[in-house]
Amino acid sequence: MKARFLIPLALFFALLGLFYFALQQMNAGEYNPRDIPSPLVGKPVPVFSLPSLKVADAQVTNADLTAPGVSLFNVWASWCVACRQEHPFLMELSRRGEIPIFGLNYKDERDDAIAWLKRFGDPYTASGYDREGRVGIDWGVYGVPETFVVDRNGTIRYKHIGPVTEKAWREKILPVIEQVRGEL
Amino acid sequence: MKRLTAILMLALLPLGGAWAAIDAFEFDNPVDERRYQALSEELRCTVCQNQSLADSNADLALDLRRKVYEMILDGRSDSEITDYMVARYGDFVLYRPPVTPVTYGLWYGPVALFLLGTVVLVVYVRRRGRAADGEPETLTDEERKRLDDLLDKGDGR
Numbered sequence: 001m002k003a004r005f006l007i008p009l010a011l012f013f014a015l016l017g018l019f020y021f022a023l024q025q026m027n028a029g030e031y032n033p034r035d036i037p038s039p040l041v042g043k044p045v046p047v048f049s050l051p052s053l054k055v056a057d058a059q060v061t062n063a064d065l066t067a068p069g070v071s072l073f074n075v076w077a078s079w080c081v082a083c084r085q086e087h088p089f090l091m092e093l094s095r096r097g098e099i100p101i102f103g104l105n106y107k108d109e110r111d112d113a114i115a116w117l118k119r120f121g122d123p124y125t126a127s128g129y130d131r132e133g134r135v136g137i138d139w140g141v142y143g144v145p146e147t148f149v150v151d152r153n154g155t156i157r158y159k160h161i162g163p164v165t166e167k168a169w170r171e172k173i174l175p176v177i178e179q180v181r182g183e184l
Numbered sequence: 185m186k187r188l189t190a191i192l193m194l195a196l197l198p199l200g201g202a203w204a205a206i207d208a209f210e211f212d213n214p215v216d217e218r219r220y221q222a223l224s225e226e227l228r229c230t231v232c233q234n235q236s237l238a239d240s241n242a243d244l245a246l247d248l249r250r251k252v253y254e255m256i257l258d259g260r261s262d263s264e265i266t267d268y269m270v271a272r273y274g275d276f277v278l279y280r281p282p283v284t285p286v287t288y289g290l291w292y293g294p295v296a297l298f299l300l301g302t303v304v305l306v307v308y309v310r311r312r313g314r315a316a317d318g319e320p321e322t323l324t325d326e327e328r329k330r331l332d333d334l335l336d337k338g339d340g341r
Binding site for chain 1 (some may be wrong): 231233243244247248251270271272273274276283
């Protein structure tokens with residue numbers, strides 16, 4: 001036990017290793033300390049009815065999400081920087097016709113949102129306009145962008161927090177969609 | 185001392201909720217207002233995770249406070265309101281989450297640490313006591329002679 005004085009040093013290096021590991025995981029996008037696991041996964045989508053962002057007098061409701069089978073429900077806003085980041089990828093998904101994407105335009109100005117879609121393209125089948133963020137609360141939204149996978153029965157199957165990247169799509173979201181499609 | 189006390193009290197001031205966000209929500213009775221205050225201190229702001237709804241100026245915190253306000257006016261009970269939040273944001277929104285296997289560490293961790301600390305302290309103190317008891321109190325002849333010499337020198341002055 002002569003080396004007892006080394007114990008604190010060893011503990012220090014163990015902690016260092018732990019911190020380094022956590023940082024690596026954060027960099028790799030595997031771990032985000034701000035993620036909150038959603039209790040809504042496995043639950044039916046919240047009932048809502050919102051004015052459509054682009055079509056006057058039209059509504060976007062929870063029934064729309066389930067009509068085409070499996071769909072994505074993407075929470076976005078023109079003020080959201082990370083939404084810009086994921087936008088080209090959503091455009092690509094929509095071009096490839098991978099899956100219908102519905103939007104929740106969250107706490108935005110209608111004109112700004114429409115201008116944003118005009119400028120960068122509109123990947124959404126339809127976007128609901130949630131000026132006050134009330135529907136957002138019902139969906140447990142706390143950071144934009146967030147993306148939900150909804151199955152044809154209207155059950156939320158997955159929630160992705162943060163931008164939908166190619167990697168997140170390949171590794172996390174697509175497997176869920178394939179599994180859900182396999183259940184048909 | 186007085187100054188020190190004053191400085192300490194100033195330092196503690198922010199803890200007294202001096203930064204609590206102020207909303208223009210009006211209640212018809214003080215009971216509801218107190219419920220609103222209590223609830224917004226019990227619920228965590230989900231974007232600024234180390235702040236309660238009451239502490240936070242984040243947009244979402246304001247929306248959630250408004251939701252709490254509306255639900256109180258609606259006549260919902262405290263548990264209905266917290267259940268509503270938990271159903272959407274999970275136990276994470278509660279500053280006092282329920283005791284489940286996931287939160288055992290949170291609830292019992294401090295007690296376990298305290299017990300561990302106590303055990304370590306007791307063992308350490310005992311060992312030191314024993315070590316002190318075991319030490320020889322007698323000096324060798326040589327040491328005694330040196331001690332006497334030193335003491336004599338002291339006397340000589």
